[in-house]
Amino acid sequence: MGPGPVSAYPSVLTAMSAPLVGQYDPFMTSTMVETQELYRGVFSTGNEATLLIDGTSRAGIEAALISLITPGDRVLVPIFGRFGHLLAEIAERALAEVHTIETTWGQVFAPSAIEEAIIRVKPTLLALVQGDTSTTMNQPLEDIGALCARHGVLFYTDVTASLGGNPFEMDAWGVDAATAGLQKCLSGPSGSSPISLSERAVSVIRSRGRIEAGIREEGDVENEEFIRSNYFDLGMILDYWGPRRLNHHTEATSMLYAARECARVLLLEGRENVIERHRISGEAMLAGVQGLGLSTFGDLAHKMNNVVAVEIPEGVPGDEARGALLSDFSIEIGTSFGPLHGRVWRIGTMGYNARPDAVLTTLAALESVLRQFGVPVPAGGGVEAATAIFASRTADTADARTPDAEVAAR
Numbered sequence: 001m002g003p004g005p006v007s008a009y010p011s012v013l014t015a016m017s018a019p020l021v022g023q024y025d026p027f028m029t030s031t032m033v034e035t036q037e038l039y040r041g042v043f044s045t046g047n048e049a050t051l052l053i054d055g056t057s058r059a060g061i062e063a064a065l066i067s068l069i070t071p072g073d074r075v076l077v078p079i080f081g082r083f084g085h086l087l088a089e090i091a092e093r094a095l096a097e098v099h100t101i102e103t104t105w106g107q108v109f110a111p112s113a114i115e116e117a118i119i120r121v122k123p124t125l126l127a128l129v130q131g132d133t134s135t136t137m138n139q140p141l142e143d144i145g146a147l148c149a150r151h152g153v154l155f156y157t158d159v160t161a162s163l164g165g166n167p168f169e170m171d172a173w174g175v176d177a178a179t180a181g182l183q184k185c186l187s188g189p190s191g192s193s194p195i196s197l198s199e200r201a202v203s204v205i206r207s208r209g210r211i212e213a214g215i216r217e218e219g220d221v222e223n224e225e226f227i228r229s230n231y232f233d234l235g236m237i238l239d240y241w242g243p244r245r246l247n248h249h250t251e252a253t254s255m256l257y258a259a260r261e262c263a264r265v266l267l268l269e270g271r272e273n274v275i276e277r278h279r280i281s282g283e284a285m286l287a288g289v290q291g292l293g294l295s296t297f298g299d300l301a302h303k304m305n306n307v308v309a310v311e312i313p314e315g316v317p318g319d320e321a322r323g324a325l326l327s328d329f330s331i332e333i334g335t336s337f338g339p340l341h342g343r344v345w346r347i348g349t350m351g352y353n354a355r356p357d358a359v360l361t362t363l364a365a366l367e368s369v370l371r372q373f374g375v376p377v378p379a380g381g382g383v384e385a386a387t388a389i390f391a392s393r394t395a396d397t398a399d400a401r402t403p404d405a406e407v408a409a410r
Contacts, residue, residue, distance in 0.1 A: 001362045002334035003133040003307045003346040004161060005183035005190055006353050008258075012188045015261040016254045023251045031256060032241060038263035039194045041271065042163065042186075043178060045170040049197040051241040052259055054252040057160040057181025059232070060193025062090055064156055064177050067205050067227050067234035068125055071095035076123040076153075078102075078109050080139065081132030082337045087158060091127060094228075099123065105135045105339060106298035111143040118151050125154045131162030131304045133184075133346065134337050136297070138166055138304040145174020154201060160184060163194075164266055165278035165306040165350060176201040185278060185306055187351025188262040192255040195234075202238065209235040215247055278305040281354035284389040285347060288363040291385025292370065292377045297344050306354065309336065309344040316373045318342055324372060329365035356390050 021028050032051075040050050053060045065087070069075060075096040077088040080103050092098045099121045103109055118126065126148055131138045141157060148155040156177040159168055163178075165185030170178055176198040182188030197205070210226035210233070211217070227233040231249065239246035266274050282305040289296065289310050297309035312318040318335060322345065325331050334346040347366075349359060363382035370377050 001348055001353060001358065002332050003136075003184075003348050004181075004350060006187060006348055006350045008189055009187045009262070009265050009352045011265060012258050012261045015257040016189070018254075018257050020253045023253075024245065028251065028253070028256075029245065031260060032251070035256060035260040035263065036241065038260060038267060039196065041267045042194065042263050043170045043196045044168065044172070044271070045196050047170070047196045047198055049199075049202050049238055051195060051237070052256065053179070053193040053195055053232070053237065054191075054249065054255065055193055056190045057158075057179065057183070057193050058086075060179030060181070060195050061087065061158055061160075062229070063193075063232035063234055063237070064179050064195060064197075065090050065096075065125075065127065066094045066229045066232050067208070068154060068156065068177060068201060069094040069096045070124075070208065070225055071228075072097060073124040074099060074121055075125045075127055076101070076114075076117055076121050077127045078114055078117070078139075080108055080135060080137055081105055081129070082134035083129045083132045083158060083160075087127040087129065091125075096125075106137065108137050108139045108299065108302045111140070111147060114144060115147045115151075118147065118153055122151075123153055125156060127156045127158075129158045130168065131159070131166060131306075133161045133304070133307050133334075133348075134340065136304050136307045136309045136346065137299065137302050138162060140302070141168075141173050141175070145176075148176075149174055154204065156201075160193075161306070162304060164271075164274055165282075165354070166304055167275060170196055182259055182262050184348075185274075185350050185354075186262040186266065187353075188258045189255075192252065192259040194259065194263075197234070205234045205238070211236060211239075211246070275305070278349065278354045280389065280393060281349040281356070281359055282306055282308065284356070284359050284386040285349050285363070287389050288359065288382035288386035289347070289366075291381040291383075292363070292367055293381065294377075297340070306350045307346055307348045309340070309346050311344055312342070313370065313373075313375045316370070316375060318345060321345075321369055321373055324369045325365055328369070329361075331362055331365050333362075333366075356386075359386050359390075 183190040240248040295311040
């Protein structure tokens with residue numbers, strides 16, 4: 001029940017046990033095509049260039065940035081938590097001229113602040129996290145794509161922690177590139193990074209194309225300013241996933257099965273239903289920790305649906321209490337980073353765990369642990385507050401209470 005990774009859907013674990021096949025087996029290539037179409041639904045996009053990067057969510061980030069950034073490009077990174085700093089570091093390693101703007105942890109940026117920085121910096125690329133689990137904040141993106149288009153700026157966003165549990169509309173919001181991971185709201189294992197690219201982003205990548213010598217064919221163009229990573233060269237990876245089936249790397253078969261099942265489960269339940277389930281479970285967890293008399297961190301108006309930051313009560317050793325929760329109840333919650341380390345716990349309601357029994361059990365266990373450390377919490381206060389949230393839903397949203405039983409069982 002931390003900020004990720006979280007428990008996987010049972011059917012995802014089952015899918016990973018399927019037999020391996022060769023990377024050019026017809027079943028493998030048809031599975032790749034099917035997975036691409038499923039993730040178009042997850043990202044809410046018509047982008048043909050929607051596929052998987054073999055590696056954790058950070059691999060997807062690096063593939064996007066190393067492929068979109070030509071050395072010397074100006075890149076603007078608005079930072080409101082740890083993972084904005086990560087985007088800036090990866091862009092710097094891609095030899096960009098990196099410019100940052102920062103806001104207080106626990107806050108987000110107004111579109112006007114981002115636009116002012118774009119006008120001042122004149123970047124080629126804007127790199128922006130949507131949901132940063134280090135602060136639990138969800139950066140509004142609805143207006144960012146339009147302002148980037150107005151100023152001729154590519155728009156990349158990291159949706160690792162937010163995709164599937166919070167609204168995200170890639171095409172409607174004008175996003176050029178987005179990358180994610182499975183281990184958060186998609187409720188799979190870490191190790192595969194879904195990515196989607198607009199035609200504009202693909203054009204930039206193709207302008208930096210180079211095919212390695214061992215597989216180069218007559219007519220392949222070698223650009224002078226080519227992408228400097230081989231493994232993360234999105235040009236070759238696009239050809240690997242596309243009709244050419246370029247022999248770039250050996251596909252991580254079991255992770256492909258997992259990623260496909262994560263998307264299938266989400267779309268079978270219904271993308272909007274899954275987001276609503278995360279919203280309600282997150283609201284219940286928030287009400288529950290407040291019902292225990294605990295304070296929360298950050299601007300709650302911009303909190304992610306799927307994680308809440310709880311101020312550790314004075315006098316409670318945060319890591320020791322987390323350890324008790326794990327050893328006594330087999331429930332894991334998270335600490336945080338930087339200025340929030342030792343100050344807050346981060347409690348997630350993500351994917352398969354965004355359901356009433358997981359929320360209520362966690363709150364009951366947290367109450368018990370807090371009492372062990374002498375915190376005078378209201379008896380049953382957390383469970384009662386969360387139960388009231390779940391009970392207040394109308395019959396129309398009742399089906400969003402838990403993951404589809406049939407899906408979870410398969």
